[in-house]
Amino acid sequence: MLRQFWERGPRRDPNTIAYVVLLVAAIFFPILVNVITGGNSSSIMTVAADAGVYVLLAIGLNVVVGFAASDLNAELIGMRTRRNHGERSEQGSVE
Numbered sequence: 001m002l003r004q005f006w007e008r009g010p011r012r013d014p015n016t017i018a019y020v021v022l023l024v025a026a027i028f029f030p031i032l033v034n035v036i037t038g039g040n041s042s043s044i045m046t047v048a049a050d051a052g053v054y055v056l057l058a059i060g061l062n063v064v065v066g067f068a069a070s071d072l073n074a075e076l077i078g079m080r081t082r083r084n085h086g087e088r089s090e091q092g093s094v095e
Helices: 002-008 014-037 044-086
Strands: none
Touching: 014 044
């Protein structure tokens, strides 16, 4: 399974490499900070955790705004189409 992934995964999709690098960095960051600070890493880890929460909130807001914009665009396109082409009444005339 790992061999199949390596044969077709990272070379075909460059995002896979970025995800693996970010995962490794996230795993080793606390260890590295603890070694560098000599065991006094609680304030740095608190700041890093807060930054991570803000990044996740920003990504979530971006998704919500994107969905709202796509819905708004669909509504505006629908209104423009009805206005430009007119809607037919029951008698078949364009109003």
